[in-house]
Amino acid sequence: MDFEPSDDQRLLIESVSRMLADNYSFAQRKTYIATPEGWSTAMWSQLAELGLLGLPFPEQYGGYGGGPQETMLVMQAFGRVLVVEPYFPTVILGGAAIMAAGTDAQKQAILPAIAEGSLKMAFAHSERQARYDLNDVVTTAKKDGDAWILDGSKTVVAHGDSADKLIVSARTSGERYDTDGITLFLVDTNAEGVARRGYITRDESRAADISLSNVRVTEVLGTPGKGLAIVEKIVEAGIAATAAETVGAMEAMNEMTLEYSKTRVQFGNPIGTYQVVQHRMADMFMTAEQGRSMAMLATMSLENDDPAERAHDMAMAKVGVGQAGRYVSQSAVQMHGGIGMTEEYAVGHYFRRCMVIERLFGDPAYYLQRLADEVA
Amino acid sequence: MDLRFTPEEIAFREEVRTFIRESLPADIHARMKLGHSPSKEDIVRWQRILNAKGWAGLSWPKEWGGTGWTAIQKMIFLEENQMAPAPELSSFNITMIGPVLIQFGTEAQKKRFLPRAANIDDWWCQGFSEPGAGSDLASLKTAAKLEGDHYVVNGQKIWTSTAHMADWCFLLVRTNPNARKRQEGISFILVDMKTPGITVRPILSIDGAHHLNEVFFDDVKVPTENLVHQENKGWDVAKFLLGNERTGIARLGKSKERVNASIDMAHHVNANGRPLINDPVFRQRVAQLQVDMKALEITQYRVVSAHDKAGGDRPDPLSSVLKVKGTELLQATTELAIDVAGPMATPIWAQELAAMNEPDDMLEASSASVGSYLFLRAASIYGGTNEIQKNILTKAVLGL
Numbered sequence: 002m003d004f005e006p007s008d009d010q011r012l013l014i015e016s017v018s019r020m021l022a023d024n025y026s027f028a029q030r031k032t033y034i035a036t037p038e039g040w041s042t043a044m045w046s047q048l049a050e051l052g053l054l055g056l057p058f059p060e061q062y063g064g065y066g067g068g069p070q071e072t073m074l075v076m077q078a079f080g081r082v083l084v085v086e087p088y089f090p091t092v093i094l095g096g097a098a099i100m101a102a103g104t105d106a107q108k109q110a111i112l113p114a115i116a117e118g119s120l121k122m123a124f125a126h127s128e129r130q131a132r133y134d135l136n137d138v139v140t141t142a143k144k145d146g147d148a149w150i151l152d153g154s155k156t157v158v159a160h161g162d163s164a165d166k167l168i169v170s171a172r173t174s175g176e177r178y179d180t181d182g183i184t185l186f187l188v189d190t191n192a193e194g195v196a197r198r199g200y201i202t203r204d205e206s207r208a209a210d211i212s213l214s215n216v217r218v219t220e221v222l223g224t225p226g227k228g229l230a231i232v233e234k235i236v237e238a239g240i241a242a243t244a245a246e247t248v249g250a251m252e253a254m255n256e257m258t259l260e261y262s263k264t265r266v267q268f269g270n271p272i273g274t275y276q277v278v279q280h281r282m283a284d285m286f287m288t289a290e291q292g293r294s295m296a297m298l299a300t301m302s303l304e305n306d307d308p309a310e311r312a313h314d315m316a317m318a319k320v321g322v323g324q325a326g327r328y329v330s331q332s333a334v335q336m337h338g339g340i341g342m343t344e345e346y347a348v349g350h351y352f353r354r355c356m357v358i359e360r361l362f363g364d365p366a367y368y369l370q371r372l373a374d375e376v377a
Numbered sequence: 378m379d380l381r382f383t384p385e386e387i388a389f390r391e392e393v394r395t396f397i398r399e400s401l402p403a404d405i406h407a408r409m410k411l412g413h414s415p416s417k418e419d420i421v422r423w424q425r426i427l428n429a430k431g432w433a434g435l436s437w438p439k440e441w442g443g444t445g446w447t448a449i450q451k452m453i454f455l456e457e458n459q460m461a462p463a464p465e466l467s468s469f470n471i472t473m474i475g476p477v478l479i480q481f482g483t484e485a486q487k488k489r490f491l492p493r494a495a496n497i498d499d500w501w502c503q504g505f506s507e508p509g510a511g512s513d514l515a516s517l518k519t520a521a522k523l524e525g526d527h528y529v530v531n532g533q534k535i536w537t538s539t540a541h542m543a544d545w546c547f548l549l550v551r552t553n554p555n556a557r558k559r560q561e562g563i564s565f566i567l568v569d570m571k572t573p574g575i576t577v578r579p580i581l582s583i584d585g586a587h588h589l590n591e592v593f594f595d596d597v598k599v600p601t602e603n604l605v606h607q608e609n610k611g612w613d614v615a616k617f618l619l620g621n622e623r624t625g626i627a628r629l630g631k632s633k634e635r636v637n638a639s640i641d642m643a644h645h646v647n648a649n650g651r652p653l654i655n656d657p658v659f660r661q662r663v664a665q666l667q668v669d670m671k672a673l674e675i676t677q678y679r680v681v682s683a684h685d686k687a688g689g690d691r692p693d694p695l696s697s698v699l700k701v702k703g704t705e706l707l708q709a710t711t712e713l714a715i716d717v718a719g720p721m722a723t724p725i726w727a728q729e730l731a732a733m734n735e736p737d738d739m740l741e742a743s744s745a746s747v748g749s750y751l752f753l754r755a756a757s758i759y760g761g762t763n764e765i766q767k768n769i770l771t772k773a774v775l776g777l
Contacts, residue, residue, distance in 0.1 A: 070378050298380075317671050
């Protein structure tokens with residue numbers, strides 16, 4: 002075990018932090034959200050220039066060969082400023098899908114395009130009835146010659162409105178809940194029969210409901226019928242990345258709260274001089290550190306080849322980070338008092354991002370129940 | 378950055394586990410499995426076995442019989458030893474007075490005391506708290522007056538764990554009552570418990586057992602050669618002691634072992650017509666504890682390896698996180714255990730257990746779990762209360 006970042010990792014943190022310090026103040030972020038896309042295309046180009054859009058991809062596919070730890074560091078930095086660009090669905094989820102299951106030709110076609118910023122992806126998996134059950138897929142794909150016909154609908158697809166290409170899960174055999182028979186498809190968003198309704202989410206990000214009606218698709222990702230294992234790998238990459246993002250958000254909230262406690266005067270003294278406030282902040286600090294440890298666990302387990310162990314660690318991380326994020330973000334609002342309730346002040350925005358991440362791919366209660374099932 | 382254990386670390390864990398399995402006396406192991414605290418004799422026996430192996434001076438330098446292990450290795454050892462379960466190394470000897478003497482002691486003090494501390498030829502106790510000096514330790518009043526080649530000590534200590542079985546005591550005394558700051562008039566001295574004028578009076582704790590004592594000093598003569606560091610610089614020594622080597626303070630292996638014991642027991646008791654182990658609320662509670670233990674395990678490795686990398690000779694305020702979270706967990710595991718014991722947690726079984734010809738493990742484990750539950754309420758009080766730990770974090774980490 003060694004927890005120190007390498008020299009290269011330090012440089013990465015520095016360059017990302019510097020870029021965000023110049024471009025991602027809370028005021029600047031507001032202007033990005035106010036654009037028609039809901040995020041900044043200029044920022045997207047900057048992320049490409051810095052090499053971040055290809056960070057986790059192998060060099061032969063136009064990437065930088067970064068591993069889970071590099072992604073963790075970048076996502077932490079993003080969490081500190083609440084980055085709203087579609088990095089997560091494109092690079093993290095899309096990248097994980099292609100790297101896990103893509104053929105060489107698919108990797109060649111997609112990864113370099115993501116890395117240079119010309120291709121945005123989204124993971125169209127969740128369905129309204131499924132809630133958090135990954136195997137609950139009722140969208141269908143029926144064979145038609147050498148193509149497939151997709152029918153169904155997907156919900157709360159992160160950045161589904163701006164994506165160029167979707168990874169769509171559909172049932173090619175079996176019944177609802179069957180673990181076998183799920184297949185992943187690569188679908189162009191301008192394909193006939195794809196309809197998207199984009200909307201803003203509580204964290205000022207974007208998502209879309211997507212309906213697929215009689216969509217003719219030729220490109221399968223991975224082995225037909227064996228898509229669930231890929232879905233799980235995509236979700237695991239997503240859990241690790243958003244866990245790191247939560248850590249960044251907790252850091253930022255704790256810094257904001259500390260700063261506020263030094264400047265806000267009540268009863269003649271800064272509120273940070275009162276022990277009741279100090280101890281709450283000490284609790285927030287300890288909780289954030291425990292959450293950071295669990296985010297590291299998620300990152301570490303991405304490299305574990307045993308799917309059962311990986312799933313177990315991911316469940317632990319989801320519970321630990323989710324609970325930590327909830328405690329720190331609620332406390333941050335509480336310590337700020339009235340101003341923490343306002344749209345104008347940053348802390349509430351972090352609070353809402355934590356709330357959204359907490360229920361992405363399953364909330365702490367959902368994963369705690371899974372862990373409870375394993376107790377023996 | 379590599380968050381996985383190295384092959385060497387994995388091999389080391391295996392080596393430790395094997396040694397403990399093969400060397401831990403069966404009777405000690407059996408008692409501890411049932412949740413009993415080890416007796417003085419158990420602790421001494423096991424520490425001497427570890428000392429013979431060269432493993433007792435956990436974090437001491439090699440020249441004083443230390444292991445030379447990395448921070449990660451030390452944590453692995455502590456965890457394996459606690460999970461065995463085996464008696465833990467005497468904290469007074471190994472993590473308190475040992476490192477203090479290595480850091481501040483004279484050559485003569487090191488030679489005289491360190492080998493005996495490693496082997497528990499001397500059992501040490503800690504004379505810090507006083508009736509008027511608990512969390513506010515610097516207000517201590519026990520006085521030591523220099524008279525020629527010795528100090529004369531008068532005063533009273535309280536909450537002195539194991540003083541009734543101790544050979545030596547490391548003591549904080551006031552040597553300058555007129556110092557500008559209270560902290561500047563305190564000295565750290567070593568006292569032979571057989572010295573005339575020392576009276577040890579037991580205090581029974583809420584578990585009905587005798588761990589704690591009051592210790593009275595009445596014109597007790599202590600040779601000046603037993604002064605550690607300089608006169609009136611004892612506060613530095615105390616701070617070092619309280620901040621140093623708190624890495625084992627979380628006692629995570631103990632918590633893990635206790636949770637596993639509760640899981641075992643939950644197979645043998647019923648609730649709502651089914652084994653408790655199948656009760657969803659029980660299972661979620663265990664799962665939550667496992668999550669919290671995992672988080673603390675990683676936090677602990679982070680804190681100790683960062684501390685090691687930084688040279689490892691300065692108190693680390695982050696050890697307060699380990700203390701607070703570790704003791705909260707330890708207490709939660711004792712609550713789990715008594716809730717598994719259920720109604721059997723109520724009676725005091727000592728006489729029944731003693732009268733039995735056939736041992737009743739369930740009865741014995743239930744009884745032991747209650748003792749731990751009651752006594753470990755002290756875990757968030759001793760070693761600096763958890764509230765004091767939050768004060769430390771406020772100051773040292775938040776900078777307020």
